[in-house]
Amino acid sequence: MTAHVPTARLTGERLLDDMTPAERERAARVEQVLPALRAAAAQADADKAFPVGHVELLREAGLLGLVVPEEYGGLGGTLRDLAAATFAMGTACPSTALAFFFHNTSASRGLLPLEAIDSGLFAADEEPVVKAFADKILQRMAAGVWMANFASESVKSSSANIAIATTATPAEGGWVLNGEKSFGCATGVADTYLVTARIEGTTTADGLALFLVPRSAPGVSARPAWDGLGMRGSANDGCRLTDVFVPADEALTVPGAFVKMLQCSRGSFVGNQLAITAVYVGCAQNLYDDTLARLTGKTFADTGRPIAESPMHQVIIGDMTERLETAHLWLRRQLLLETCEPPIATKSEVYAQWRIAKGSICQAAFDVAVGAFKASGTSAATMNGIVGRGLRDLAMGLVMTFPPERGRLEAASVITANRANELFANQAVTR
């Protein structure tokens, strides 16, 4: 399906104001699905259900292969396209945008191994195995397979963001998986679950492996429905895997493959991670636009002037504007850092920036929601209206992955360590 590319500004261009023609063409595909997303958003939230028609809608629009290279049949988009897409979808239905984001993170499980091969990180005999798995992921996504990415688990580790306890045990012709995956979008919706598990008996990240599990494979079940405060239409119940058999060629179990993938990620560890924050910025943008329209359209009974002109509203509008733009700024910068060629920052700098950016973006987006809430008053403080739903959806950004407070501390730790290293080098020189 080809999209008509309108000459008017596309929604995604509010974030990405320097799109190439090819990017605009892809963004036009996103634009055309927005009305359907917007129309279904309130009901999806109320029903706590991903609108089933959206899978076909996005597949038809070719968007399931948005970031898959053209040689694999995809649209050839990059992280820039993905961020613009999740931002635009976020203005219409943040839940769908979130699920779509997680689908796209699966592409990194194809792309990063290929980069690792190019960088010579794999042994010669490992390369074909790794490549075959990577190709499989990319080809399927381009062909319209929705591939949910299940990594998170509920166990907490003080030193790692995600601790993996799901276990893969060798079995005749493949592997048997057992475990439970918490948060992961498109549970019961995606065609395939991309599951990260640890090979039984291993103790380090070298033992982490990837498995492709059909949604309806025996032993796969949904966890108890998760009654989220926001992002309720993203079908993020998570799943249980009980003695689920996966054939050997549907798995990537080369030792160290996971770690080598991460080494090739330019920014955040899963690759593409910044696009999740674009979901929240899109949601905040929509809430901001809607609030301004309401406040300038509604008037005081006594003066006939727009409510937006009251001193309190002017203060809040000024603050909301500053907060929304701050979210845009951090997001655009991170996108530049992770996509520009040649790179303008070291991997360590990009990482530290991301840890802060994630928190600053999501906090600023949430602050926009709080501003909209205050400015709109009691009558708009409903569960299902755009303001109440926006507040709930944007609250989720405060906890997904990590809160701002954690991001800043982690950045501080990296920066301090880097400085200490520099210091050491300096001392060595002065001897």
Place this chain on the structure above:
Amino acid sequence: MTAHVPTARLTGERLLDDMTPAERERAARVEQVLPALRAAAAQADADKAFPVGHVELLREAGLLGLVVPEEYGGLGGTLRDLAAATFAMGTACPSTALAFFFHNTSASRGLLPLEAIDSGLFAADEEPVVKAFADKILQRMAAGVWMANFASESVKSSSANIAIATTATPAEGGWVLNGEKSFGCATGVADTYLVTARIEGTTTADGLALFLVPRSAPGVSARPAWDGLGMRGSANDGCRLTDVFVPADEALTVPGAFVKMLQCSRGSFVGNQLAITAVYVGCAQNLYDDTLARLTGKTFADTGRPIAESPMHQVIIGDMTERLETAHLWLRRQLLLETCEPPIATKSEVYAQWRIAKGSICQAAFDVAVGAFKASGTSAATMNGIVGRGLRDLAMGLVMTFPPERGRLEAASVITANRANELFANQAVTR
């Protein structure tokens, strides 16, 4: 019913740490209803319904007459008792606490007129009429009548906090009311609706009058159900009044009575208003306690140490503690300003302090919720759990009456005007 007064610290004493024995006795009555309130809170929120049994529960405990003087058959409590009660109830079920608060504001419609009489604000021939109405309110409340207080309407005025459009037209033997009351708790639950309306043909506050309307009076109906983001168990749909007849002796229509009442209010205009903020502080207190208990009880899988000890959690706990205590401090101070004898601040100072205090208290309470939300992570970010519900309930405090930004601007206006007046006086002296 008499309450056993425990020797252990009562919940309300966390706010009010200098209770008199009489206050403790009344607070013990509150303490004994908390378990029932706490047990019903989640369901009330989910059902968007005030638990019907709570009316009888509170009546049995004598609490419907909490702030009614003993000579009227009440418990003789003051604003201090009310704040301690709404705080304590807020730790168990903020919705019930809110509805209970609004019932008690009705008492000011009895007490303030009596004060106005004592202050000689009414003419001799008006006094008996005013006193009869005041007595009626107080006697009924003491006798166990739940009296909802309906003032707010949805029309917005740039100069007033509440604009009254509901109209009372003279009729044979009484008045006929027409209008719509937005926000007001215990709709469909309270025995009597205390309605503020304007006498037809009047244009100033002198034309405002009070009417006692039985819940089931002909012409009284509920507004469409209001699907609030929080405080969902407070039954605050509001009501419609269509040609509702009220007998003359169930109304206070003496011209200027409303204004004269306000002149006797020491702080906020309806009297007792600060106790609404105690609801939010109670809710925040409970969320804080619950969060600390969870975070110190849950441990990291790798180290076995409490999650609460992680650097991020320490930062958030420090911030939450500061925010919660800030809420307590502003609330306690406002309570002192409005209750101490002799007064230690002018009415104008008390008013300005209240405008700021309301916002600072509710903002701080909401900040506690955001901290609890961040600290508790994705798994606790549910719609109905204590964290998600707490965030929703506490968000309501940001908009009820007015947001912090408005309160500070109003205080600034008062302060600036006062200073300008002082200046003028100084100049006059130097001539």
Place this chain on the structure above:
Amino acid sequence: MTAHVPTARLTGERLLDDMTPAERERAARVEQVLPALRAAAAQADADKAFPVGHVELLREAGLLGLVVPEEYGGLGGTLRDLAAATFAMGTACPSTALAFFFHNTSASRGLLPLEAIDSGLFAADEEPVVKAFADKILQRMAAGVWMANFASESVKSSSANIAIATTATPAEGGWVLNGEKSFGCATGVADTYLVTARIEGTTTADGLALFLVPRSAPGVSARPAWDGLGMRGSANDGCRLTDVFVPADEALTVPGAFVKMLQCSRGSFVGNQLAITAVYVGCAQNLYDDTLARLTGKTFADTGRPIAESPMHQVIIGDMTERLETAHLWLRRQLLLETCEPPIATKSEVYAQWRIAKGSICQAAFDVAVGAFKASGTSAATMNGIVGRGLRDLAMGLVMTFPPERGRLEAASVITANRANELFANQAVTR
């Protein structure tokens, strides 16, 4: 000298609005020195010098014995008097207030040992020695000796707020001191330096001891002049001690005496510490009052309206008012917690509250200064005017002792540990 007690509100009563008649009498003594303090403040700042006449001024007013019990010849004030005094002086000359505060902390070195004796913490044979030293401090202060308190040193410890490296070595008839004391007010001004040092050879806090060193004792010298950003008139250069001999009866070297003193301190470790924050609140109060007076007195050229009425000024005035009152609230509460009888909080709770309070008070006071700075514009952004000086003086509150960020983390640590202990107790019970 007896002070005339005016009927008008005393400056200190803006902080302490429930003074007893005796407290008012003492506060009147403070009130009468304020004009002289105010008159000398700008020059003291410019000259970086404590106004020499102030020692005599305060001595004449009897204020050097403000918190010394009447049986020792003092005025019998408590921490309440001290806080009211440093607040009031802070409105006039924060540097003098700061130096006066440190003089008064010396009293705790007399009072706390006496409490420790009463609590039976000392052995029978130690008691007379300890009492003799305590009496000496109190009697001298009451008699008009300015007693500077030197504890801080420049070495940093990760686990302690203050690390003591100054050493006392036994010598014939007494002790010989060597070391350097950083921050400490009234250097070169005070009659006596009260020095904390460690007995040579000891490694724990039990080895800390106190010494009374005359300002002009051989071996005592000033450190290089410290060119502080603010509080420049407090003579806080600190001193060097080079083989300074102290007779045995001018020292308190009973092992463990220091630790036992601390055990008797109700709140902050040195006793009286909260009164230092009152200095900053006083300074902020004065800056606030001055700024409001200027902004309401100055008018726009085009409209003739006070500058204070501009939307921006209204926003800043609202914020400043909130910040100033927040400082007052935390300070009043801490004062209550540390002085009320019977205590309403455990020592651990008082400690945690203090760690947060110190930061919240000083941060809020600094925020008032930043607000005054913004509101007053470029023309008032001078080095020596009241706004620039206020900003500099109040910045010092952010670092003295510890910044807000540290206080909150320390409180979080205490709170978390307490909860963990509670948890343990609970578990034990359920076995």
Place this chain on the structure above:
Amino acid sequence: MTAHVPTARLTGERLLDDMTPAERERAARVEQVLPALRAAAAQADADKAFPVGHVELLREAGLLGLVVPEEYGGLGGTLRDLAAATFAMGTACPSTALAFFFHNTSASRGLLPLEAIDSGLFAADEEPVVKAFADKILQRMAAGVWMANFASESVKSSSANIAIATTATPAEGGWVLNGEKSFGCATGVADTYLVTARIEGTTTADGLALFLVPRSAPGVSARPAWDGLGMRGSANDGCRLTDVFVPADEALTVPGAFVKMLQCSRGSFVGNQLAITAVYVGCAQNLYDDTLARLTGKTFADTGRPIAESPMHQVIIGDMTERLETAHLWLRRQLLLETCEPPIATKSEVYAQWRIAKGSICQAAFDVAVGAFKASGTSAATMNGIVGRGLRDLAMGLVMTFPPERGRLEAASVITANRANELFANQAVTR
């Protein structure tokens, strides 16, 4: 003089990471003067004096013509160069950077009239007069004339940022100026003062005119020395003009010329204004770098670990990093909005963004200073050290032009009005 262009990253590239080769060449000229600026900064602050040698230093480096087109003999730089230059100089000596910024704003008085001519805003007979004046400014700047720009006056208007009261009266062969210019850098240092005045008898902005006044012209005198809190080396006393004669050909008095210039300014009204914020960001960058170096280099006595690793320091470093980067982000974005071709935002959008950006940048830079101050402790809280000086210099950014609170309110006003206009257009369509 030609600068050697180093291959290492230039200071200005920390702000502008996409310099063209020509920009790098110009930035290298800036780089070479930084050591001299840095060396003189502390003394300039202490002496409250612009280092006289800096005029010659910058002239020799060709930098006085940095933003003058090459056809006029300048270096041909743009606003990008100017921002990179003031940022870089800000890391070394903010006062010099500030004075250099104001010199460069004079170029807009040459460039904007030329643009206005190109846009056909002037009548045919006015064009030669306007062009001659514009050429004169640009040629002189390129030739090494330091041209101070005096616009601000001390009178306050509620509706305008700057109100001009200085008057130009016609005289034989020219004009006579009378008035007083407050804030303006390089007083007594610049070769020429570019003075904005109103033609006597006019009442609107059309009557504003420009005059070139030699520093030593009869009737020119300095105002009383202004003892600024920060930026003390920028010689910003301002000047008095008493019957100063200016020949006709040294003035631009074409009616409406000033207003037509403003119409051609893309962003802020004087053109180039954003570069002033780069001064503050440079200062903050230096303070940040210095603080990190100190905190990672200094260790705790007990553990030997860097002080930077303490929990409090980690919190503050995380916050400082976020604040510094936020300043960079707003500044880079504003630069892009004001320089990119084709424009990506309307003039109204650029204006609104600038009003917010100015405040957000300067507030964030100041926050970095407060963080550095807290993290560095009492020992670094000195008047003249890098921390104390940085805090003082960066405080000035809060008031220069306007504070953040005012910028946000002004942006809100523009945004609200734009929305109301949009609304109006919509309504018209639906008729």
